[in-house]
Each structure stands twice: as structure tokens, then as C-alpha cells.
Amino acid sequence: MNRKNILFWTLLAASQAALAQDPSDTSRRQLDEVVVTATKYPVKQSQTGKVVIVVTHEELEKSAGKPLGEVLGEQAGITVSGGLNDPGTNQSIFIRGAGSGRALILVDGVPVNDPTQTDNSFDINLIPVSMIERIEISKGAQSTLYGSDAIAGVINIITIKSDVRKPFNGKASFSGGNYGTYNGNAQLYGKVANQLTYNIRYNRDHSDGFSSAKDTSAHTANTIPFDHDGYRGDLVAGNLAWNPLSPLTIKGFLQYSHYTVDIDAGPFEDARDYTSASKSLMAGGGFTYKLSSTTINGNYLYSTSDRHLLEDSVFGQTYYADHYFGKSQFAEVYASTNLGYGLTLLNGADYRFNSMNETGISGTYPLSFKDTTISQNSMYSSLLYSGAMGLSVELGGRLNTDSRYGSNYTYTFNPAWLISRNWKVYGSIASAFKAPTLYQLYSAYGDPTLQPEKSTNYEGGIQYNDNMFNTRVTYFHRKTKDGIDFNNFTYQYFNFDDEKGHGIEWEGALKLNKMVSLTANYTWLKLREQSQSHVDYNDTTYSYALRVPEHTVNFTLGLRPVAPLYLGITGHYESKRYDIGGYDANFNPLPDVVLNSFFILNLYAEYKPCKSLKLFVNGRNITDKKFTTIYGYNSIPAMWGGGATIEF
Secondary structure (H helix, E strand, O other): OOHHHHHHHHHHHHHHHHHOOOOOOOOOOOOOOEEOOOOOOOEEHHHOOOEEEEEOHHHHHOOOOOOHHHHHHOOOOEEEEOOOEOOOOOOEEEEOOOOOOOEEEEEOOEEEOOOOOOOOOOOHHHOOHHHOOEEEEEEOOOHHHHOOOOOOEEEEEEOOOOOOOOOOEEEEEEEEEOOOEEEEEEEEEEEEOOOEEEEEEEEEEEEOOOOOEOOOOOOOOOOOOOOOOOEEEEEEEEEEEEEEEOOEEEEEEEEEEEEEEEOOOEOOEOOOOEEEEEEEEEEEEEEEEEOOOEEEEEEEEEEEEEEEEEEEOOOOOOEEEEEEEEEEEEEEEEEEEEEEOOEEEEEEEEEEEEEEEEEEEEOOEEEEEEEEEEEEEEEEEEEEEEOOOOEEEEEEEEEEEEOOOEEEEEEEEEEEEEOOOOEEEEEEEEEEEEOOOHHHHHOOOOOOOOOOEEEEEEEEEEEEEOOOEEEEEEEEEEEEEEEEEEEOOOOEEEEEEEEEEEEEEEEEEEEOOOOEEEEEEEEEEEEEEEEEOOOOOOEEEEOOEEOEOOEEEEEEEEEOOOOOEEEEEEEEEEOOEEEOOOEOOOOOEOOOEEEOOEEEEEEEEEEEEEOOEEEEEEEEOOOOOOOOOOOOEOEOOOEEEEEEEEEO
């Protein structure tokens, strides 16, 4: 089915369902939902032309047992490589097919990254779902407001509780399941003397796991099956917000997390003494000062990333130890001003600093990456008009100055029109960029002459909402120049020529009554790039994205037969996709391989015998479907768990 037919039938179904409803004064609930990620200050979704997905606290509570990557992978337009694999697997986020590191992660609105990673991406294994209050995903080019790496969108992981009123509240949860899996977490939070708000939380994860690499050998008396690869992780965090004066809020935060995971030697290759240990520290603070028409915000973040890889053979035949350490600093000040006549002006500036080093040994060969730094300075501004006739328009731009390659610019233009209280049309033309990372510039495989990756994003769509039904259809097209990739023959990073990606996203939700609800989304994606062939030296045009399917479908059927009981069935489908075929015995790249399509079912059920107690069970891949998302590695088998949550 071509994209024109897909778009036609989707719009037809949406319009027929909309006509069947009886809009009421409580309509536009979702259009009027307030978000902050789209503009950096609170705004209703009806006032922005950006495509924003909100994963609510209630939805996250029904995701018990899932890693963050799997939750993100259930949203329209997002694929997370590793989200359906062994716990602790490296998780790469692809929004609308853009490569790993092209989705910027925010924690409570502040950009986070890991300078020790080749693509600068933040390790989402460090943040368990149980510690998250809400997620806002703003798709499309977002570099005007958020700078480097926001090529395909930003994901804002919000951990701060809102509307806290009582001085002392608590929440504790424990769950366990097969494969030696258990999770325990506890939170204390409250508001004291109407001035000081606090939130302290701890989380512990453990799993014996299963073999990370796929075992295809025919076992005999002389062969040993691959061992299980376990995961152990802890997180402790705290937030404080103090209101010494009515217009002023001063905030501080601290989060320390670490995990250790057993890993295998490679695709189809076991390792019994190979571990990876990752630590992350994030600390900082900020302020908000509200005047009559202007709100001034400031944020500062200091973070460290610490990764150890160790392979120490029992028989002394293999020894590999590698240690990466990175530091990041981020500081920003921005102000939003209500100019009147429906106009809001945002002005801001930020500073970013990254450094990293590497020490280690492989056999007898030393590994070293001397401490190296890079920094960026930016100024940005945007003007949002929201008129009485339902028209809203955002126009903005950013000037970025990099300590290595100099200056570059981005822009954004986002119009939207609320045709009626239920219908909205929207569009966007915006540019974005990704600066080369420290590893891509200065490692043994780096090239100091690399230029920033630049993209332009075009999108448009239509949305309908009422009190029973809502749907949204978006078409997007992305063009990328000077994309950063790795040359498989010269073993060096380089800027490739061109990439084009386009697709359609459909989202829908239907609430028939208090007992039955249905949500679903579908993504069609087509990516074409002109880059290096994986099997020879010639440039070749690829019509696919590695590890990203062309078609993805998600749905959740929710049933509440009685008020205390909820049952949810979730389905996830991915069409075939391609992956790197690996290397032959002489380390020459092999042709890409095709990974088959698959469909899995998940189950969640909860029962609340009273307001303060919840009992739940969950199942992932309940039919034990055998499937592959990363060539040579196992995906999740049937995984079952259950537990309880207590609140006071």
C-alpha cells in the first residue's frame, strides 16, 4: 500500500469516527493539555504546531516490568534498538528513522548526554520507569530551542512531582518474576510550610537475564550452552524546590545511578567473564523568577559518566580492560515575556562543555584517549503568536558557536490553526544539527575536519479531539546533509553525502465508556541515503534504515469491568528490517541481513482493594514469540512478573 492510500484511508476512518460522536463542552481535553517541551514554557497543545506525545503517569504505572526503551518504542514514530533485548542491552533511540544520537534526551527540561559514547547519546538504562512521573516527546527538528543532537526530536523525562500539597507522602513498590527478576523502589515527598517541596527516591533492579548472544550451536558433550547474562542496578535521587519569596523558586537536584551487566563477546558468540559497569552522577540547580509579564529561568547541570569494560578469561587466554570517563556541564538562562496581543517572546542563551578520556589494555596493547574537551555557546529566540481566531504561529532561530568548527544557524517556523473546538491543522519547517562528538573527532578513528550534520524537517498534519475519540495524522520529510557515519574500510568517521527520510504517523484513541478504551498508532517510514556500501568501496543508495522497520503498529485494549480492576492487552508489530551482517574471518564487512517481521502481545492487570494498595501482574511477549531485533542477539522470551504498590 503506498503512502497516498494509507493517508486517505486513515483520514477517512478518522472523519467517520469523528462524525459519529456528539461533541460536548468537555471536548478538546487533549488539545488543551498543557505541555512545556514544545516551547520551554507552559502552553496548550492547541497553541503549537509541533507534534507532541505525552506519556502520562497513569500510563507509566501500567508499564511495570518494562524498561524505558520498550515504553518509548510503543509510541508512534519511535524505534528503540535493544528495548526488547536482555536487560542492560545498549539502547539506541531512532525517532522517524534518524540514527542513534539524533534524539536529544532531557531530564526535567535539561539536556543530558554522555561524552564517552561515540554518538554522545545518554544511556537510558540509567533511568528506571518507576522513577518517572511523565514523558513529553516533541518530534521533528528541535535544535532552535534545544541545540545539538535534536535532529529528529527531544524526549523530556520528567521526574518532578507536581501539585504536592501534604507535608509527608510515601510510595513503595516491589515486584518479582521469572529469570530472577525483581524491582524495589521507594519515594518520600511533600511540601513543608507551603515553601519547601522535596522528593527523595531509591530504586533497585536485578535480573539473572538470559543469554545476550544467540546460541546456534548443536550442543554435544564437548560444547557448553551459552550462559545467562545478568543485570544489577541502583538509583538514588532527590529534588528540592524552595519558595523564599512569592515570585522566586530556587531548586536543586542530585541523581546517582549505576548498573553492572554481563555481556557477550559479539553476535552468536558467548563470553562468561565479560562485564560492563556504568555510573552516572547528575547534580545541579536552577531558579524561576516571575514578574508581572516575564518569567526568567536558569538551569545548571554538572554530570559525570564512568564506564568500565572488563573481560578476564578464566584460563588467562583473553584480557581486555577499558575505562571511559567523561564530564559535562550545561548552563542556561532564558526568559519568556507576554507582550500582549497574543504574542509571547522567548530569549535565551546556553553554554555546553564536554570532556572525556580513556585508559585500558587489550591483551598487551595499551588503549589511550588523552583528556580532550569541546564546548559550545548558543543564543536563541522565538516568537509565538496565539490569536483569537485559532491561529498560532511560532518563528524562531538559534546561533551556535562551536569551539572547533565555528558557527552554524538553525530556524523554526510552526503554524497551527484550530479550525473549530475539535479540529486542528498544523505544519512545520525547521532545521537542526548534530555537532561531531569527541570520539568522532579525536579518537584513533576520528577526523578533526568533520563538519556538523545538518538537517531540514518538513511536516504537516491534522488532528481531531472530542470527549470520546481523538486522532492525529502527520506526514514528515527530513533531508540531511553532511551526515556523520563510520567508514568500514578506512576505519574512520566521515561526512557522507545525503539522506532523505519521510513517512506517516497515525495515532488514535477511543474511549467507548468507563469500561472499554482502545489506543493505537501506526508508523510508515521510508529512508534513502547515499553513503558507503557495506560490501565494497562504491557509494550506494540505500532505501532502508538499519534496525528500523518500514511499518510499525502498536495498540492497547483497556478493560475495567469493575472500578478496582483494570486489564490491559498491548500488541506490538514490526515489519522486516535490515541489520549489519557482521564481518568475515578476515574482518571484511558482510552484506546486510534481513530480520523477519514479528508480532508480540503483552499483558497487564491491576487490582486496587483500597486507595492505598495496588496489586498487579504483568507479562511481556506472553506467547513466547521467537524474534530478532539485533542480528546475532536474543530478544525477550515470555517474561512474567507481579507485585504490589503501597501509597500513603
